Amino acid sequence: MTAVKERRSQQYRMRQVASPIRASAWQAQAACLDTPDVDVFFDDEEAAVQVCEPCQVKDECLLEALAARVFDGVRGGLTAEERARLRAGAR
Numbered sequence: 827m828t829a830v831k832e833r834r835s836q837q838y839r840m841r842q843v844a845s846p847i848r849a850s851a852w853q854a855q856a857a858c859l860d861t862p863d864v865d866v867f868f869d870d871e872e873a874a875v876q877v878c879e880p881c882q883v884k885d886e887c888l889l890e891a892l893a894a895r896v897f898d899g900v901r902g903g904l905t906a907e908e909r910a911r912l913r914a915g916a917r
């Protein structure tokens with residue numbers, strides 16, 4: 827694993843653990859908790875969106891990503907670009 831990928835992976839896991847919202851009950855239902863390689867959330871949007879597709883807490887995840895202004899990776903089934911368009915449309 828490259829240094830950049832390792833850093834991203836650590837950041838992703840740290841957000842999962844550190845976020846006060848994810849510390850709530852819904853995080854236990856996150857489909858990505860069972861994903862062996864979280865790098866897909868940064869490197870392979872199509873694969874990440876497929877992980878999110880059946881996730882039961884997509885709405886909670888998306889709301890957190892928007893509130894926490896997470897600008898990279900796939901969250902809540904949306905790519906960073908899709909979330910940016912959503913934020914822009916909300917203004």
Ligand code: SF4
Nearest residue numbers: 856858878881887902
């Ligand atoms: S929507 Fe995707 S990123 Fe969010 S918790 Fe579910 S699987 Fe993880």
